[in-house]
Amino acid sequence: MNIDGVDADTTPSGFSRLELVRLMVQSLQSLGYQKSANELEAESGFQLESPAVTRFRNSVLQGDWNTVETLIGDLNLDTTHELSVKFLIREQKFLELLEKRNIKDALIVLRSELTPLNQNMDRVHSLTSYMMSSSPEDLRQRANWDGVNGSSRQNLLSSLQKFISPAVMVPENRLETMLKQAVDHQIKNCFYHDNRNTSKSLYSDHICDKTGIPTVTRQVLERHTNEVWYISFSHDGKYLASASADSKIIIWNLETFQPMHTLQGHSNKVSCCAWSPNDTQLLTAGYDRTVKLWDIQTATLKSTFPHHSDVVTCLGWLPDGERFVSGSEKNLFLMATAGNLLRQWPFPVRDLAISADGQTLVAMGGTIIRMISLVDFTEVSKLEETDxxxxxxxxxxxxxxxxxxxxxxxxxxxxxxxxxxxxxxxxxxxxxxxxxxxxxxxxxxxxxxxxxxxxxxxxxxxxxxxxxxxxxxxxxxxxxMVAWNPxxxxxxxxxxxxxxxxx
Structure with missing residues (x-):
């Protein structure tokens, strides 16, 4: 309908009135305002969903599987989706029968209803294995399923929704989901987002000011006598290690911004450092071609590793705190803090990083970036830059x-x-x-x-x-170099x- 050049079926912003009203009705119902929802349906002439779809939804939540199957035809599904929907429904029916220890009827559903669908046969084989469950608790654990008294039927409804047109059955909490997406999008694109701003008001757009970004120098640390090449925060954020071309490493207390220790032992420029996972030790390396291990509490040198034949450019700990990797322009080494060389890769590495779970090593040299598994030490993948x-x-x-x-x-x-x-x-x-x-x-x-x-x-x-x-x-x-406090x-x-x- 068009009135004075305006489409009466759309809002001024171009949204469908039918869709908007249906979402409003759904939202009112979920908030407990059933009378208002009914009045909105009556005044607008738009229903949230057809009586058949309402029956389908309620029947799923009540476990009335015979009624559910008779209503599948009212969902306007294509043939492929219809088979998938039937599989999910019958799977739930099967599991509920098993949970009630109705083994005979569960077996009938498996053989006569699920298997003939010829859908997801790997899953059918898994369902067959659940017949051996010793108890309802054992079944729920094996199937990773929380049973009739849990949220399994609601989860089933959510799974079915993927195959049903939203025009037929509106997804649960659709309006609130869209509002959350809008707020999350604003937060994601907020220039200065500060997590301390927890407001999610719908009255105004999400905006943070610049106070969440550190822009003012609080302290200048000035004890080095040459260029500072590397800095690293301890994992607890209480200390900072700085490595310098003056061959020293300084451990700074970030409460007082004063040196806690000065580590001296390298005979040439120090290029990198790395805190152990528990912050009790520090690895350092540099132009003297050695890697050194220090005890932070006592500021004493524990070990020196002389395996490299050229400048050591990068370091990284494995999560166990007993192994580490070091890279140079010729080699990448995996070593134990006990002193033994565990593994060697004959390619140049200028920088490296280890994933938090300790599963992957990322090593860079030249224009090549390698991903190496720290489980079996194989190269998982390789990326290349043009420069x-x-x-x-x-x-x-x-x-x-x-x-x-x-x-x-x-x-x-x-x-x-x-x-x-x-x-x-x-x-x-x-x-x-x-x-x-x-x-x-x-x-x-x-x-x-x-x-x-x-x-x-x-x-x-x-x-x-x-x-x-x-x-x-x-x-x-x-x-x-820059480093952000963890x-x-x-x-x-x-x-x-x-x-x-x-x-």
């Missing part, structure tokens, strides 16, 4: 990888989706050419990407949309060739 890579950083969930590149015309940080093996985002604007620059994820839920730069600034981008949202001054020379989303550190670390 040189200086550093990588792995997300907490192990699904995404930041890659600092040195492209000829401009500098970019690439965000790789590892399972998909593709670049999904690029971050640009910072300066990188001569030196190694390291970036990382940060902020609440790792919503930001942060990097140092050769122009002495720190750059922060919105991870999701790639927009540059903050540029921070303070250092006098190149900022070579327990404090409002604190990060930056290391610079001006011999300082800024908090």
């Amino acid at each position: 040189g890579i200086t550093a990588i950083s792995l997300s907490k969930d192990g699904q995404f990888l930041l890659v600092n590149t040195t492209l000829p015309m401009h500098r970019e940080i690439h965000l790789w989706n590892l399972p998909e093996g593709r670049i999904v985002r690029k971050y640009s604007g910072y300066k990188q050419g001569l030196f190694v620059i390291r970036s990382c994820f940060g902020g609440w839920d790792e919503r930001f990407v942060i990097s140092g730069s050769e122009d002495s600034k720190v750059y922060i981008w919105h991870r999701e949309n790639g927009n540059l949202i903050q540029t921070l001054d303070g250092h006098d020379r190149s900022v070579t 327990t404090n989303p409002t604190m990060f550190a930056s290391a610079s060739d001006d011999n300082t670390v800024r908090m």
Whole structure:
């Protein structure tokens, strides 16, 4: 219908009045306003669903399987979906009979109703094995199914919904689901999202101010006498280790911002460090071609590992705290803290990362990124950039990888989706050419990407949309590395060739 150029069947925003009213009716019913829902249906002339669909829904929840099957024809399913729907219904019927220990009728359903459908025969074989269950509890455990008194029928209804047109049967809580999606989308794209802002008001759009992003230098750490090349927070966020070209490593107390220990033992520049999983030990390595293991409590050197024949560029612990990996321009080693070399890979590694579950090692050298299984030590997959890579950083969930590149015309940080093996985002604007620059994820839920730069600034981008949202001054020379506190989303550190670390 069209009245004065306006379609009466749609809202001013172009949404279907029928769909909107049906969602409103459903929402009113779920909130317990049945009388208001009935009045809205009567006034609008739109029903939430047909009487047959209502009977179908109620019959599923009541376990009236004969009625459910007679109503399948009212769902307007195509032939393929009809078979899938029948399989799911009869599967539930079978499991409920088994739960009641009605073995004879359950066997009839299995042989005469499920098997003839010729659907998902692997599942049929699994269902057959459940006949051997010793008790209802054993059945529920084997089938990973919570029984009639649990949520199994509601779960069945949700599974059936996937095969039924939403125009026939509106998905459960559809309006609330859409509202949640809208709010989540706003949060996901909020430039300055702060998890302390827990408001989910529907009255206004979700917006956070800049207070959630650390933009002010709280402290300048100035005890190094040469360029600071690497920094690493302890896992509990209470300490920071800084490694320098002055051949020293300083452990900083982040309550006082004063040195707790100065570790001296390397004979040349220190290029990297890594905290043990329990924060009691620290690995360090560098230009003297050694890896050293330190006791943090006593600040004493426990071991020196001289296996490398060239500069050691990266380190990483395995979750057991007894093994670690170290990389150089010639080799990648897996070693035990007891001193023995466990495994060797003969390819260059400039940087590496280990997934939180300890299952995967990501190793980078040249333009190649390798994923290596730490279970059987095989190469799982390999990615390649078109230009040189200086550093990588792995997300907490192990699904995404930041890659600092040195492209000829401009500098970019690439965000790789590892399972998909593709670049999904690029971050640009910072300066990188001569030196190694390291970036990382940060902020609440790792919503930001942060990097140092050769122009002495720190750059922060919105991870999701790639927009540059903050540029921070303070250092006098190149900022070579940044690190975000793992327990404090409002604190990060930056290391610079001006011999300082800024908090």
